[in-house]
Amino acid sequence: MEFPAVNHSCTHPPAQPWAGQSPRTPTMPPPSCPFPSYHYPNLNPDQQSVTPMTHMTETTAGHRPQSLYWDSSQQSYQGVLKPVPEITNMKNQGMPQRSVSLPTSPVSNSKTESRYGLDPQLLPSVVQVIKEDRIQWEGKVFVSECKSSVPPLSSTQCTLEDRGNATARFIRCTSYSFPVDPQSAQKSRLPLGAVVCPLARPEKGERDVPVCEAGDCVKGCAHCGAFMSPAMSWQDCGQRFYCPFCHKLNEVPWQSYQPTNQGRRVDCEKKPELSLGSYEILEKQTGKAAVLLLAIDVSASAMRTGQLGHICKQICSQLQALNGPEETELSDLRVGLMTYDSRIHLYNLSPALSRPHMMVITDCEELELPVVEGLLVPLKDCRHILERVLQEILLFNSEPDRFSSQELSVSAGLKILQDAASPGKLLIFHSSPVSEGSNLKSSPGFFSSSKVKSIFQGPDSSISLAKECVSQGCSVHIFVFSHQEVGGAWPGHIPFLTGGGVICYNSLQSELEQERFRADLSRCVNMQMAFKVQLRVFISKEMRISGCYGSFIAGPDSCCVAMAALDWRTALAFEFAHNKPLDESRGVAIQFVLSYSSSSGENRTRIHTVILSASCHPLDTFRSSQAETLLTFYCKKLYSLALESPLQSLREELQTEVTEMLACFRKQSCTTSVSPGQLVLPQFLKAVPVYINSLRKSDVLLPGLRSSVHQRLQLRSLIISMDTRSTASQFYPLILPLSDSADNANMPSLGEAVRCTVSSLDPGGLYLIFCPLALLLWVGSCVPPHTLLQLFNTNSFSYLTSGEIKLPALENSLSISTRALICSLQSSAAVTLQLKLVREGDSCEESLQRLLVEDKSPNGGASYADFLFHLHVNALRLIV
Numbered sequence: 001m002e003f004p005a006v007n008h009s010c011t012h013p014p015a016q017p018w019a020g021q022s023p024r025t026p027t028m029p030p031p032s033c034p035f036p037s038y039h040y041p042n043l044n045p046d047q048q049s050v051t052p053m054t055h056m057t058e059t060t061a062g063h064r065p066q067s068l069y070w071d072s073s074q075q076s077y078q079g080v081l082k083p084v085p086e087i088t089n090m091k092n093q094g095m096p097q098r099s100v101s102l103p104t105s106p107v108s109n110s111k112t113e114s115r116y117g118l119d120p121q122l123l124p125s126v127v128q129v130i131k132e133d134r135i136q137w138e139g140k141v142f143v144s145e146c147k148s149s150v151p152p153l154s155s156t157q158c159t160l161e162d163r164g165n166a167t168a169r170f171i172r173c174t175s176y177s178f179p180v181d182p183q184s185a186q187k188s189r190l191p192l193g194a195v196v197c198p199l200a201r202p203e204k205g206e207r208d209v210p211v212c213e214a215g216d217c218v219k220g221c222a223h224c225g226a227f228m229s230p231a232m233s234w235q236d237c238g239q240r241f242y243c244p245f246c247h248k249l250n251e252v253p254w255q256s257y258q259p260t261n262q263g264r265r266v267d268c269e270k271k272p273e274l275s276l277g278s279y280e281i282l283e284k285q286t287g288k289a290a291v292l293l294l295a296i297d298v299s300a301s302a303m304r305t306g307q308l309g310h311i312c313k314q315i316c317s318q319l320q321a322l323n324g325p326e327e328t329e330l331s332d333l334r335v336g337l338m339t340y341d342s343r344i345h346l347y348n349l350s351p352a353l354s355r356p357h358m359m360v361i362t363d364c365e366e367l368e369l370p371v372v373e374g375l376l377v378p379l380k381d382c383r384h385i386l387e388r389v390l391q392e393i394l395l396f397n398s399e400p401d402r403f404s405s406q407e408l409s410v411s412a413g414l415k416i417l418q419d420a421a422s423p424g425k426l427l428i429f430h431s432s433p434v435s436e437g438s439n440l441k442s443s444p445g446f447f448s449s450s451k452v453k454s455i456f457q458g459p460d461s462s463i464s465l466a467k468e469c470v471s472q473g474c475s476v477h478i479f480v481f482s483h484q485e486v487g488g489a490w491p492g493h494i495p496f497l498t499g500g501g502v503i504c505y506n507s508l509q510s511e512l513e514q515e516r517f518r519a520d521l522s523r524c525v526n527m528q529m530a531f532k533v534q535l536r537v538f539i540s541k542e543m544r545i546s547g548c549y550g551s552f553i554a555g556p557d558s559c560c561v562a563m564a565a566l567d568w569r570t571a572l573a574f575e576f577a578h579n580k581p582l583d584e585s586r587g588v589a590i591q592f593v594l595s596y597s598s599s600s601g602e603n604r605t606r607i608h609t610v611i612l613s614a615s616c617h618p619l620d621t622f623r624s625s626q627a628e629t630l631l632t633f634y635c636k637k638l639y640s641l642a643l644e645s646p647l648q649s650l651r652e653e654l655q656t657e658v659t660e661m662l663a664c665f666r667k668q669s670c671t672t673s674v675s676p677g678q679l680v681l682p683q684f685l686k687a688v689p690v691y692i693n694s695l696r697k698s699d700v701l702l703p704g705l706r707s708s709v710h711q712r713l714q715l716r717s718l719i720i721s722m723d724t725r726s727t728a729s730q731f732y733p734l735i736l737p738l739s740d741s742a743d744n745a746n747m748p749s750l751g752e753a754v755r756c757t758v759s760s761l762d763p764g765g766l767y768l769i770f771c772p773l774a775l776l777l778w779v780g781s782c783v784p785p786h787t788l789l790q791l792f793n794t795n796s797f798s799y800l801t802s803g804e805i806k807l808p809a810l811e812n813s814l815s816i817s818t819r820a821l822i823c824s825l826q827s828s829a830a831v832t833l834q835l836k837l838v839r840e841g842d843s844c845e846e847s848l849q850r851l852l853v854e855d856k857s858p859n860g861g862a863s864y865a866d867f868l869f870h871l872h873v874n875a876l877r878l879i880v
Contacts, residue, residue, distance in 0.1 A: 116865075116869050118865040118866075118869055120755075120854060120863070121759070123690075125755055126690055126691070126756075129627070129686055133153045133156050134153075134155075137152035140159070141159045142158055142168075143161050143163050144162055144163060144165040145165055147176075147587055147611055147612060148165055149624065150625075151167070152168070153626070153628060153728075154172070154723070154728065155728065155729070159203070160206060161206070162207075162276050162277050165277040166278045166609055166610050167278070169203070169206070170200050170278055170592075170608045171194055171195070171197075172724050173194045173195075173610065173612060174191050174192060174194070174625060174630055174633050175622075176612050177615045177620040177623075178543075178576075178588045178612055179615065179616075180583075180584050180615060181578075181581055181616070182577075182580070182581065184616075184621075185578055188618055188661060189657050189658075189660040189661040191633060191634075191637075192576045193633050194573070195571055195572070195632045197569070197570065198566065198594040198608065199568040199606070200568055200723065201568050209279060209280050209606065210276065211279075212273070212279060212281060213281075214282060214283050214284055215284070216271075217271070218271060218273055218274065221245065221248070221250055222250055224245050224538065225536075225538075226245045227273070227591065227605075227607045229607065229609035230275065230277065230609065231589035231591070231611050234260045234264070234265060238252060238265055239252055240252060245538040245540060277609045278606070278609075279606075279607055280606045281606075282602060282604055287532075287597050289332070289334065289422070290422065290423050290529075290531050290600075291334040291335070291376050291417065291420065291425075292333055292334070292379075292427070292525065293335075293413050293425065293427070294315060294335070294338070294427050295337075295339070295340060295409040295412070295426065296308075296315075296338075296339045297409075297428075297430045297432055298339040298340065298341055298393060299431075300341070302430075302431035302432045305432075305481065307508045307509075308394060310508045310517075311431075311479075311508070311517075312393055314517060314518055315429075316387050316390055317518075318521055318522060319335070319383055319387070320383070321522070322379055322525065322526075332378050332379070332380065333378065334376040334378055334422070335349075335379045335386065336349070336375050336377070336416060337390075338413070342364070342408075343360055343364065344360070344364060344367070344408065345361075346359045346361065346369070346371075346412075347359075347375075348371065348375065349375070349386065349389075350373065350374035350377060351377070351382060356385050356388070357374075359371070364408055364411075367412055375416055376420055376422070406428055406434065407461065407462065407494070409430075410428070410465055410469070413426040413428075413476075414426075414465070414468055414469055423474065423531035423565070425524070425525075425529070427477050427525075429479050430480050431481045432482060434480065434491045454642060454644065454645075456713060457643055462493040463493070466553060469494065469564050470552075470562055470563060470564040473564050473597065474498060475500045475531070476494050476495045476500040477495060477500040478492070479505070479517070480503070480505070490713050492713060492714060492717055496717035497551065498563075498565065499563055499564050499570070500564075501524075502717075505517060510804075519832040523832070528568070529566065530565065530566045530594075530597070530598065531597045531598075531599070532596060533564070533565065533566045533594065533595070535561045535592060536592070537558075537574055537592055538559075538590070538591040539576060540586070540587075542578065542579055542580050543579060544578075545558045547575035547637065548561055548574050548575070549575070549633075549636040550572035550636055550721060551570070551717065551721040566596065569721070569722070569726070571636075571721065571722065571723040572636070573632065573633050573636040584615065584616060587611055587612055588612040589609065589612075590612070591608070591609045593605060593606075594607075619668050619669055622682040623682055623683060623684070625684055626684050627684060627685050628687070628725075631688075631692070631727060631731060632723075632724045634654060634695060638650050638701065639700060642701070642716065647703075651702065654692065654695070654696060655696065655870075655871075658688065659875050659878065662681070663876075666875060679868075679872055687732075689871055690732065691732065693864055694732060696861065696867075697861020698731070699715055700715050702860065702861055704857075705858075718772075722772065729771050730773065731853065732756055732853055733769055733771035734753050734770045735753055735754050735756060735767055735769050736753055736754075736768045736770070736821070737754060737765055737766070738765070738767065738768060738814065740786075740787045740790055740791075740814040755854060756851065756854050756855075757852055758849075761780065761840075763781050763782040763783075764783055765780050765783065766783060766787065769848065769851055771851060773833075774833065775822070775825060775826065775834070775835050776835075776837075776847065776848055777835055777836070777838065779800060779837065779839050779840065780840050781840040788800070790814045791815055791818060792808070793810060797839070800839055802836075802837055802839050802842045802845075804834045804837075805836070807822070846858055
């Protein structure tokens with residue numbers, strides 16, 4: 001059997017048996033009767049009948065995986081189901097299953113135990129997968145070459161070197177070996193796709209994406225428009241090159257001709273477009289620099305909140321930081337200011353005036369600006385004028401009947417940018433209750449059409465306004481200071497469709513909320529973004545693009561995506577399908593071309609190209625896949641389809657697809673000696689079941705009783721744009737135990753993480769739980785008093801209060817290492833995370849329970865052990 005090309009300098013060695021497990025594989029006789037069919041979306045212990053469970057017990061429910069090991073003959077991980085007589089007998093007698101109860105805590109071990117007697121601690125572990133990858137790759141160099149092997153995990157700290165293929169920082173593929181035959185790809189049910197993060201930042205020790213002048217680059221294909229890359233093959237001593245994206249030959253102009261040596265141009269190493277998978281082209285023509293436009297709510301309700309003074313104060317501080325003592329590029333940033341209630345107040349900030357002029361626009365149906373000059377002025381020329389206006393805003397007397405609309409401020413800001421012919425950021429500070437907008441009556445409502453609508457679909461007026469923002473390159477960021485979880489409109493449709501975001505605050509009266517607002521505002525203002533973005537995708541002619549998923553407005557052409565703005569964290573997913581069989585010798589070439597305008601107005605084009613292998617053997621597709629990439633792809637796909645499809649059907653289709661995928665791998669890889677009781681998983685897909693289960697029972701796809709619509713809208717909008725690393729940690733959070741031992745003064749490492757289950761939490765310990773959208777500190781009820789004293793400056797557990805907290809700065813190893821770890825985790829998040837203290841036994845422990853993804857979730861989602869059991873059983877049914 002032939003295997004896909006691998007990176008010979010650093011191959012993955014076979015994994016060793018799990019600690020404490022035997023590599024022996026005892027067999028289990030096949031079941032005497034067919035397995036019952038289960039539809040997992042309805043799998044709820046309180047809703048399932050007893051009869052199917054009894055039948056399952058007689059066949060396979062009394063067996064559980066006892067070992068998982070690497071089978072070199074099958075090139076897969078296999079587990080064995082062993083009988084558990086005591087559990088079988090208890091079920092047959094109608095007795096309750098074994099459980100360890102915690103009377104004072106809503107989070108108990110009953111959430112962890114399997115209905116079918118499986119031991120969760122013996123199932124494939126994400127923590128173990130991450131640890132093994134770190135042992136193999138941490139501190140080493142992975143060479144990204146044409147048709148290279150599976151890269152290290154996104155959480156592993158290693159150096160990725162580009163030698164002809166874009167590194168995994170920019171592109172991660174669901175499989176690095178595509179099936180040659182379309183029928184094989186369809187039967188495998190493994191999606192063929194890529195997750196691309198075009199502006200990702202290189203890690204320490206990695207070189208930046210090289211930049212070359214447009215006139216110095218070798219031109220790409222004149223037929224399809226693909227850019228020059230190592231995927232092009234040279235012919236006739238360099239006089240022509242073959243384009244894999246359209247299968248046509250291109251003549252090389254004499255001005256850029258160079259001879260070839262063994263199929264490569266002699267100047268290959270001197271030109272990044274010939275030797276590297278990623279490079280950037282600086283165009284000769286430049287546009288206008290991006291601007292910063294501020295919009296402040298000054299309605300009567302906003303004035304009554306008493307928060308306007310702190311908002312203006314923080315804006316002044318940020319402007320002062322931008323315009324520092326030294327002349328920088330940010331000093332030339334053009335800034336504008338407007339205030340609004342039911343009207344728009346514009347300010348002429350021209351330094352030529354003796355004092356700023358305010359202009360009031362009362363007719364907001366068809367906005368027309370009275371003047372254009374003076375609305376956008378370089379910061380270095382108007383900072384003092386802005387500070388003066390911000391101080392006088394507090395003296396406004398708004399009429400009580402004046403309401404404010406955030407969409408009105410978006411329309412006014414967009415009009416200013418359009419008249420100035422500039423892209424930019426629009427920062428809106430909204431303090432009054434959120435409304436749908438002034439044109440709500442003219443737009444069709446949620447129930448006014450017979451067409452099925454989703455709660456995730458925005459109003460037509462918001463979508464239309466967002467499209468105009470995309471065309472202009474206007475990125476909208478809204479800070480909401482009076483957010484209502486129940487009732488009212490959600491203000492996030494326009495911001496998230498324009499590369500911006502929504503950040504909500506309960507009140508700025510507390511010091512913690514003020515610090516969070518200060519950090520969020522600083523991050524938003526200083527974030528480097530690309531504007532007027534256009535992403536084009538090219539792929540080998542034998543394949544086509546069948547879908548594109550992410551936080552953007554879908555257009556008619558899936559090969560081209562337009563966005564108002566893009567930052568270095570945002571990722572998109574693309575799905576591919578076969579047109580005809582692939583050429584195994586040529587493989588598959590994929591190219592992403594990102595055209596954008598920088599903050600300074602430079603027009604740039606960034607090119608990322610990967611060349612993957614193609615194989616006639618279906619198993620090669622599974623063996624070159626990676627679980628976290630599949631999770632990211634499925635997340636973006638399902639969250640995008642949630643706009644149109646029912647959530648229950650999405651969950652069912654996902655489970656069916658994963659079941660058929662595992663059944664296909666088992667059928668292709670297993671011999672007749674493999675018993676039905678053996679759990680067989682591909683090497684790099686061990687974590688797929690727990691990832692998929694976590695995705696299926698997420699609040700977006702499976703709402704709980706305590707999940708508000710606004711929370712689900714916010715979660716979907718934040719998660720759908722995450723890169724692979726953030727997505728993986730969002731659906732399998734990081735749980736780090738904190739130690740006060742003298743020999744552990746350093747910060748806890750990722751290798752010390754424990755599994756996301758309540759059984760991992762020792763009542764005598766402290767645990768830090770992190771995901772990109774939450775940061776919790778769990779305190780067990782039996783923590784020693786001296787440990788509490790070192791961290792909280794109190795030796796009594798009862799004195800601690802659950803909720804947002806700021807740890808005191810104490811001079812001891814536990815306090816120093818914990819605060820350093822928290823600071824490190826907060827800096828890696830896209831939003832400012834406030835530390836939340838959770839005491840064992842408190843009612844707010846439910847927020848922790850949502851993050852223990854291996855357990856049963858509060859919204860009715862099944863545990864990891866039960867979900868894996870059903871995947872295994874249903875996969876066997878498909879084979880039989």
